[in-house]
Amino acid sequence: MPARAIADEPLTRRQQEIYDFIRLFIGDNGYSPTIREIADGIMLASSSTVHSHVNSLIRKGYLTHSSGGVRTLALTKKGKRPKVVTQAGIIKWIKDQGIEETHDEVIYNLLSDLQEGIQTGRIC
Template sequence: MNNIENNEFVSASDYYQAIEGLPKRQREVLNLIAVLIKRNGYSPSLAELAEGINVRNRMTINQHLEALKRKGLVSWSANLKRSLKLTDAVAELLNDQVEDNNSNTIPFPKSKSEYELNVMGTISAGSGIDAIENPEKLDIESYYAKIGCYALKVKGDSMIDAGINDGDYVIVKPNPSPNNGDIVVALLEDGTATVKRFYKESNSFKLVPENPSMNPIIIDKSSNLTIQGIVVGLFRQF
């Protein structure tokens, strides 16, 4: 009949609790749905679910599904064959646990947040930790990948005063036309490469290290200087 009922769940942990509190058979049906969708790539029928948990009657399944639907965990389109679907959050919670085998026994579901890095607050010396009420996620990989970036591992300390240490990874965005002051990955005419702060002057380019023991590199504008990209991020492992 109708689609999903008033769904009061907001977060993954709500769904997690709901799944945890399911009666045994309802949990088995939910697991089996996830298994069959993953295995077959399409929704199961009532008959297949009935066979999967060894009951003789599709109406039994229908009633389990009605209960699961009331709890916001599944939905379907009325009168359409094989239109059963897991609620998105549920599918995600269960997805990583599904194996392509005959077992419909899924262990304890793992929450997605276990794969996300939370920013819990701000720390400044002389104060306490200023906690963030709703921790935001650090989104590094996909953010930069989406704008076409790649990473390079840095060797050397020419940019140490800019906080770029030996062994760090710089995240580079391809951009042949940097602004003054940008930190760039530059290819020089002699085939060497370097990470430096870039300045454009009237007749030349200047590549400036952030290390007082080193000198800037001046490149005549008639020379061949290739700017691979600008440094937009940094990652370090301690």
């Protein structure tokens, strides 16, 4: 099958599960999981099966892999999901900025302004 046709195939349920595990693992740890960690994480006994699915994700363009080492899987733009702004995320960001003395009204106004900006298209 031509490479273009393989890249256009949708992910199987198991491939999506493996991709999601890898994406979350990288997000949490800053580096990619090993094949064994993926197998353990999705409760598969066979690392060979995981390796086959990872190779399919690479052929479909969702992952890249550098040869010669472990933890070299990387996400591509094809599989990345857009980031979503949530109220919890904004509140975490505010706390991370060291703004300890904010009042609930200030946070509410900030969230209301953000929501209005998204709805009007001022913020994408």
